[in-house]
Amino acid sequence: MNRKAAGILALSAIGFIVAVMLFYSYADKQRPGGETRYLGATEVNIFNTYIGTEKQLLYIDLIAEQSLNKALEELAPKKEELAERYQDELLAGFRKNFEKRLSDFNNIYNSNLLIEDYELSVGENSVKGISEKELNITTEYIDYRFKPGFRIFY
């Protein structure tokens, strides 16, 4: 091998090694969304937001169930005729008990949900609450809005 060829070969070899080292040094930082992000981070964040809303909906369902049980307890002597004659009393009892518990929900989840936001009705062996108001959880990636409605059977 002549001297010129040896020089080119040596330079090429050094260049190759430097290129490989540089590529892998910077490859770590080349993640979707920049240096602080990694593959799947945004999706995980969105799912966590969804889980946050599910926690709130579980709480609403449980207080609705407790309010219905309490209202039924207060109407106990009339329970057999409940479906036909005492729906108004049941609804009034439910409303009173649900309102008390809604303030706990608002304190815990820093929300402002009022009994007036609900359209309450008694259906077939159930109490239904439809909320016109939307609750939301806002993060860097998503503004997740949901209506905290419920239907509880007795």
Next chain:
Amino acid sequence: MKTKKGQVEDMFGDFIIAVILIIAAIMIISVKADSHQTDVSEIIASDKSSLRGIDLLTLLRMPVEHPFLDKHGSITFAEFFELVAKNYPEISLEAGWLMDGNLVEDEIGVSDKIVCLSELRELFSKRLGYSRWHFKAYDKESMEMIFECNNIGLLYYPEGEVTYVNTTIPLSQPGKNIIIEMEAVA
């Protein structure tokens, strides 16, 4: 084609250099690639574990399938925790029936808490499908632990593998809430 002695030595030298360079490149690539993969998967694993929060919420909505509880009307795990809280620090007349079904018992003389028995552990394990789990219930106001239940061995796992998730559920008395915390190893 004939080669001279000097040319053979040159080719042998080139071959040695090429082999050394190839080995060096492979070592660099494998070391850096491994470290990159480890970093990313560890971060994802720790963040992904928070997604198990949905398992806790699903469990709380599910019925506790047990003949004893079915006799009292089917109850969900959330309602079960509510009954547990009613029996703390003293056994409640209203909710004391929970002690009769071989699921929990009063830990007399040890603490005010009620403790879970093997039948209840099986019910949790059946629903969760985790190899190790640990439930704790705290009074939200005082943060006093009122109940715990686990299958053994959680403490021997490295910290990174354990998931911690929690949620707040209301008690029937307005203004009272408990925090349910779940630690689990998949």
